[in-house]
Amino acid sequence: MEQWKINLLVLWIGQFLVLAGMTMIIPFLSLYLQQDFGLTDEHEIATWAGIIFAGNFVTSFLFQPLWGKLADRYGRKIMLLRSGFGMAAVMVLMGFAQLPWHLLALRMLNGTISGFSPASVALVSATTPKDKMGFAMGMVQSGAIAGTIMGPFIGGLLADAVGFRPIFYITGTLLFLASLSAMLLVKENFDRAKAKAAPQISVLQGFKEISHIPQLTALFAVTFMIQFALMSPMPLIPLYVQHLHGTAENLAFWAGFVGSVTGLSNMIASPLLGRISDRIGAQKVLGVSLIGAAIMFIPQAFVGEVWQLLIVRFALGIFLGGLIPSVNALIRRYTPDGMESRSYSFNSSTLSLGNVVGPIVGGLISGWIGIEGVFLVAAVLLFINALWVRAVVIGKKELSPRS
Structure with missing residues (x-):
């Protein structure tokens, strides 16, 4: 298989797992706060659920440009691995949270170190032939959308089968395996010396x-x-x-x-x-x-x-x-x-x-x-x-x- 196709396949799987992991908590977040954190007031539960869910996107909005700058200097693959392994660790830690603000802090940390998706898109765009660019971009997008759709569904099934906390451990493990696959299989032709020599x-x-x-x-x-x-x-x-x-x-x-x-x-x-x-x-x-x-x-x-x-x-x-x-x-x-x-x-x-x-x-x-x-x-x-x-x-x- 051509290298650009290998990159596309591995990163499609990575996109799926990352987006599924980020949306998997949607169906049970309120119940998680109620049953595992002891919250009883419905208004308090709704408030915490909204803040915790949004926290990831707020910090992601703020920090994405920084990771993009570093990716242009040091390479897209290293930024992709930084994000993938980092989010895997944070996801596991979410399973150990004891208070609502612990979960909020970890969701915000997850958004801070995120960047798997833009790094994947940049890497695919840099390694794909020009006449296949539209197809490759569509495939990367389909992986992200599939994860977004299936995440809540999988989260709901797992919550009934194994409880809330094990979902975070399972998701973190899958993110680790996806990042490990990217480390071993994805290749990028990046001239780091040329990038460092460019004006910063x-x-x-x-x-x-x-x-x-x-x-x-x-x-x-x-x-x-x-x-x-x-x-x-x-x-x-x-x-x-x-x-x-x-x-x-x-x-x-x-x-x-x-x-x-x-x-x-x-x-x-x-x-x-x-x-x-x-x-x-x-x-x-x-x-x-x-x-x-x-x-x-x-x-x-x-x-x-x-x-x-x-x-x-x-x-x-x-x-x-x-x-x-x-x-x-x-x-x-x-x-x-x-x-x-x-x-x-x-x-x-x-x-x-x-x-x-x-x-x-x-x-x-x-x-x-x-x-x-x-x-x-x-x-x-x-x-x-x-x-x-x-x-x-x-x-x-x-x-x-x-x-």
Whole structure:
């Protein structure tokens, strides 16, 4: 097997395990706080659960650019291993937490040392042939989405089978094995001497330099908007499904199905649309996918049955499957040499920001105009983003310094 394919396969597995590990606690976090930490007040449990879950994304948003800077200087693989082995250790420690603030501190530490995903994307982009870039980006994305979908499901099954604490030990072990596989099998051609000889600039200076490239700014905005639009209605989905379903029977099942069906179609579509982008160009796939995603948010505000919501959200996932692979391929194209990892880290930071801001803003908007308004606001913002992308990325005749 060609080395780039080995890299892609190993990192697909790594992406799956990392994202599954980060989302596996979602189904049982409240119960974990109640049964193992002795919390009894429902408001206190809900508050701690929200803070603990968000803590990972807050520190990830802050520290991703630093790891990107170091990856451009010392190599992507070493940053990938730093993150993988570090998160494996932190995950095991979560199983020993005795107080809620212990779990919060460890989740924040996990976000601080994270960086497996942007390092994986940067490494794959650096080792994959140009004519296979879209397919490779789609595969990496599908691994992340598969982990995000399966994480809560696996976590729920394990919680019933072995209890809460052993889940952290199992997840940490799997992350260690994934990192060990990457250490032994993944190869990177990185000229460290050349990287060290290049002028060294701070994280802030790097951001200023990258932000002066309008194409990259627009692409970072796409990543933020994807997560913002997806996460803003997510906490409200169970209530919306309850409104549509009209009965408590199988409510949890339908709410979970509605929440995961977008990720399922995204996982299927990402490699396929990535392959299409290799043939017709990432700009075209990005443009169509962005408009399609914006359109798919509109009918979600007007559905009358749960099955209608399922169909629309499945279609939404197909369009989303063309967005992140195209964004990653185009970031590689427009980024100056020697700053690839930094660009992907800034992009990962915008994703984490969307994860944090989305639910907060969605809750505020729903308080004013209902959850239907959340879908419509997301559609409007995506349309605006599409016009921005069309103006600075798709509308440009010259592709980039790399084209």
